[in-house]
Amino acid sequence: MSRVYNFSAGPAVLPEEVLQEAAAEMLDYKGTGMSVMEMSHRSKAFEDIIHTAEADLRELLHIPDNYKVLFLQGGAHQQFAMIPMNLMKNKVADYIVTGQWAKKAWQEAQKYGTANKAASSEDKTYSYIPDCSDLPISPDADYVYICENNTIYGTKFKTLPNTKGKTLVADVSSCFLSEPMDVEKYGVIYGGAQKNIGPAGVVIAIIREDLITEDVLPGTPTMLTYKTHADAESLYNTPNCYGIYMCGKVFQWLKKQGGLGAMKEHNEKKAKILYDYLDESAMFRGTVEPASRSLMNVPFVTGDKNLDAKFIKEATEAGFVNLKGHRSVGGMRASIYNAMPIQGVEALVAFMKKFEKENA
Numbered sequence: 631m632s633r634v635y636n637f638s639a640g641p642a643v644l645p646e647e648v649l650q651e652a653a654a655e656m657l658d659y660k661g662t663g664m665s666v667m668e669m670s671h672r673s674k675a676f677e678d679i680i681h682t683a684e685a686d687l688r689e690l691l692h693i694p695d696n697y698k699v700l701f702l703q704g705g706a707h708q709q710f711a712m713i714p715m716n717l718m719k720n721k722v723a724d725y726i727v728t729g730q731w732a733k734k735a736w737q738e739a740q741k742y743g744t745a746n747k748a749a750s751s752e753d754k755t756y757s758y759i760p761d762c763s764d765l766p767i768s769p770d771a772d773y774v775y776i777c778e779n780n781t782i783y784g785t786k787f788k789t790l791p792n793t794k795g796k797t798l799v800a801d802v803s804s805c806f807l808s809e810p811m812d813v814e815k816y817g818v819i820y821g822g823a824q825k826n827i828g829p830a831g832v833v834i835a836i837i838r839e840d841l842i843t844e845d846v847l848p849g850t851p852t853m854l855t856y857k858t859h860a861d862a863e864s865l866y867n868t869p870n871c872y873g874i875y876m877c878g879k880v881f882q883w884l885k886k887q888g889g890l891g892a893m894k895e896h897n898e899k900k901a902k903i904l905y906d907y908l909d910e911s912a913m914f915r916g917t918v919e920p921a922s923r924s925l926m927n928v929p930f931v932t933g934d935k936n937l938d939a940k941f942i943k944e945a946t947e948a949g950f951v952n953l954k955g956h957r958s959v960g961g962m963r964a965s966i967y968n969a970m971p972i973q974g975v976e977a978l979v980a981f982m983k984k985f986e987k988e989n990a
């Protein structure tokens with residue numbers, strides 16, 4: 631068996647230990663005589679899995695009691711619609727558009743009400759986070775929306791926007807559990823699991839209880855109403871049982887690593903190795919303003935498309951895979967999520983140095 635260093639933006643690398651545990655439990659989960667994939671979502675064994683997963687997540691993020699944790703489906707994209715459908719009581723919301731995912735969420739919200747663009751970094755290909763300390767927040771805005779870490783462009787909010795008292799909603803898909811968060815500063819935190827937590831097919835939403843009401847936009851389907859899932863403790867319909875089981879294993883792994891404070895330190899150390907090299911290299915350079923750099927997604931270019939292609943090809947052959955940048959930006963992107971070991975980043979930088987020498 632040989633495993634590559636997988637720099638995919640998502641679905642992405644998972645901790646090897648977690649995969650091994652899942653493999654060992656595949657045919658007979660804890661004496662039940664069956665796989666978690668074959669098990670009723672109403673069974674005692676699965677109830678234990680989902681309750682433990684929620685409890686561990688609450689512990690990792692210090693989630694206050696007045697927040698619900700929901701395990702949903704439909705990807706982050708479904709939240710682009712669920713958020714306005716459930717939260718747009720005044721039919722007004724402000725969006726900070728710092729990348730493609732925020733833009734898509736903003737466009738989706740326009741179907742349900744007035745979605746204002748309060749700030750944007752589109753003028754410089756989303757290579758920075760705009761100053762959000764004094765934005766023209768709408769007086770009747772139901773919420774202010776951000777995408778906290780921009781997976782495609784590699785930027786991250788280092789300070790949260792001043793929402794002037796409005797509810798903050800954040801898509802944290804690609805920075806979920808990469809560092810501690812102050813949950814109380816948000817009304818809704820949500821993310822797809824397939825970036826930094828588990829397999830595709832699970833979306834985790836952490837929502838302050840007062841935002842979960844029956845007062846949703848007319849015509850909102852039962853399945854797209856947060857209250858449906860909150861009342862049923864994420865078991866209204868059959869959830870992604872196996873995905874939740876895997877997320878739960880990753881939560882336990884994170885606790886073993888020392889929690890989110892330890893992960894932050896680890897992620898900073900990892901990202902620094904790559905950014906330091908990008909800053910000193912004569913061939914490669916990062917595309918993001920240093921103050922806005924993400925710890926999770928690191929885009930870079932050589933400035934020469936043919937050289938980029940040669941690099942990606944040779945890197946792939948050497949076992950560094952999925953380094954191609956998003957189709958909308960080109961170049962390269964290394965996603966270095968929680969589960970990417972520091973050795974993976976060190977080995978990548980060593981490979982880049984060698985490539986630079988050979989192609990100078």
Ligand SMILES: *Cc1c(COP(=O)(O)O)cnc(C)c1O
Binds near residue numbers: 640704707802803822
């Ligand atoms: C990947 C990603 C999405 C889209 O996720 P889907 O689960 O495919 O809908 C949305 N937002 C962010 C920040 C992402 O990284």
